[in-house]
Amino acid sequence: MTQRFSFTLNATDGKARTGVIQTPRGEIRTPAFMPVGTAATVKAMLPENVRATGADILLGNTYHLMLRPTAERIDRLGGLHKFMNWDRPILTDSGGFQVMSLAALRKLTEEGVRFSSHIDGSKHMLSPERSMEIQRLLGSDIVMCFDECPALPASEETVAASMRLSMRWAERSKAAFGDRPGHALFGIQQGGVTKDLRAESAEALRAIGFDGYAVGGLAVGEGQEAMFGVLDYAPDMLPEDKPRYLMGVGKPDDIVGAVERGIDMMDCVLPSRSGRTGQAWTRRGQVNIKNARHMDDPRPLDETCTCPACRSYSRAYLHHVFRAGEMISGMLLTWHNLHYYQELMQGLRTAIAAGKLADFVRDFHALRAEGDI
Ligand SMILES: CNc1nc2cc3c(=O)[nH]c(N)nc3c(CCN)c2[nH]1
Ligand SMILES: [Zn+2]
Numbered sequence: 001m002t003q004r005f006s007f008t009l010n011a012t013d014g015k016a017r018t019g020v021i022q023t024p025r026g027e028i029r030t031p032a033f034m035p036v037g038t039a040a041t042v043k044a045m046l047p048e049n050v051r052a053t054g055a056d057i058l059l060g061n062t063y064h065l066m067l068r069p070t071a072e073r074i075d076r077l078g079g080l081h082k083f084m085n086w087d088r089p090i091l092t093d094s095g096g097f098q099v100m101s102l103a104a105l106r107k108l109t110e111e112g113v114r115f116s117s118h119i120d121g122s123k124h125m126l127s128p129e130r131s132m133e134i135q136r137l138l139g140s141d142i143v144m145c146f147d148e149c150p151a152l153p154a155s156e157e158t159v160a161a162s163m164r165l166s167m168r169w170a171e172r173s174k175a176a177f178g179d180r181p182g183h184a185l186f187g188i189q190q191g192g193v194t195k196d197l198r199a200e201s202a203e204a205l206r207a208i209g210f211d212g213y214a215v216g217g218l219a220v221g222e223g224q225e226a227m228f229g230v231l232d233y234a235p236d237m238l239p240e241d242k243p244r245y246l247m248g249v250g251k252p253d254d255i256v257g258a259v260e261r262g263i264d265m266m267d268c269v270l271p272s273r274s275g276r277t278g279q280a281w282t283r284r285g286q287v288n289i290k291n292a293r294h295m296d297d298p299r300p301l302d303e304t305c306t307c308p309a310c311r312s313y314s315r316a317y318l319h320h321v322f323r324a325g326e327m328i329s330g331m332l333l334t335w336h337n338l339h340y341y342q343e344l345m346q347g348l349r350t351a352i353a354a355g356k357l358a359d360f361v362r363d364f365h366a367l368r369a370e371g372d373i
Helices: 045-054 062-067 069-077 082-086 096-102 128-138 156-177 195-208 224-231 252-260 270-277 306-312 315-323 327-353 357-367
Strands: 006-013 018-025 026-030 032-035 057-061 088-091 104-108 113-117 125-127 143-144 183-188 210-215 244-246 266-267 278-284 285-288
Touching: 018 285, 018 327, 026 032, 026 088, 026 327, 032 327, 045 104, 045 113, 045 183, 062 069, 062 088, 062 096, 062 125, 062 128, 069 128, 082 088, 082 224, 088 128, 088 327, 125 128, 128 143, 128 156, 156 183, 156 195, 183 195, 210 306, 252 357, 270 278, 270 327, 306 327, 315 327
Parallel strands: 032 266, 057 088, 088 143, 143 183, 183 210, 210 244, 244 266
Antiparallel strands: 006 018, 018 026, 104 113, 113 125, 278 285
């Protein structure tokens, strides 16, 4: 059982990399997809079933857990791993992004952010120091710096000022994090879609020094073309011997494009959230199960998929239970989607290791039809 946090690159194919992150709670195969467990649960899934899909690590959220049930209560109960019955690695986001997208009555200053809870209106504050304390109380293995992710569209001046604030907060996050063997602190690159600002941010983060580096400020409405445009240069600005984490991404084709451009880790609510709204992602494209065309279809979502939904249930059944508002609908579609996402990650890791990523990507796109299949 390793006491340290380390990243080993095993193979590359073009800019793409495959490797392993060693942590005291287990290893993370990269490129990795992290299911989102915002309120100490991956919605509609038991933790052992999330593991069964192939996930090595989950994501938790400082913002949600500090409001309910509070980080102090989770600490008193033995920490987030014990609390949610997941004993493998957990990465927690730092709260900055969620405050700006969820909280009410926010007041942003150099110190941090004061806000009212979207749950009960109670008053709270987050700062680099408070975010580090919360993530320590939760016991997360990978801690994210407290940052600010500017909403788009934004002027270059606004993006520059926001990025520079985030870099000052990164310095304070590192100081507050201290020296915690076996735990990692990741910096978050900002700078919008402006190359010079991205470079300034990367240099600032390198000078501070982190165990891993996230590309933040993307997947906020800029669109895939603009996002890939940034990913054509931003990952290369970050230390190549450390994990690179693209935050909040994404659809299957976003993931493939990000891995081709050198990203090692991603997280997204899409597979779980869309599973609850009747949307299944398959290697041949999307199935919107509520569509009447599925009402009499005896076939599974995907004949080649080995998940519980595809092994034992027809599209007709999934259509019925979705229409009837039955809980099993969200359970089965979430399970299928998370299984498909992990199959995609395994396919990418295998292809990179074999130097066959170009073939994998070609086949990935060739199989996908547009629209509902
Ligand atoms: C869905 N799109 C998206 N973009 C993000 C950017 C940041 C970002 O720039 N910073 C932080 N801390 N989190 C982000 C997140 C949350 C990731 N779970 C993002 N999600
Ligand atoms: Zn399936």
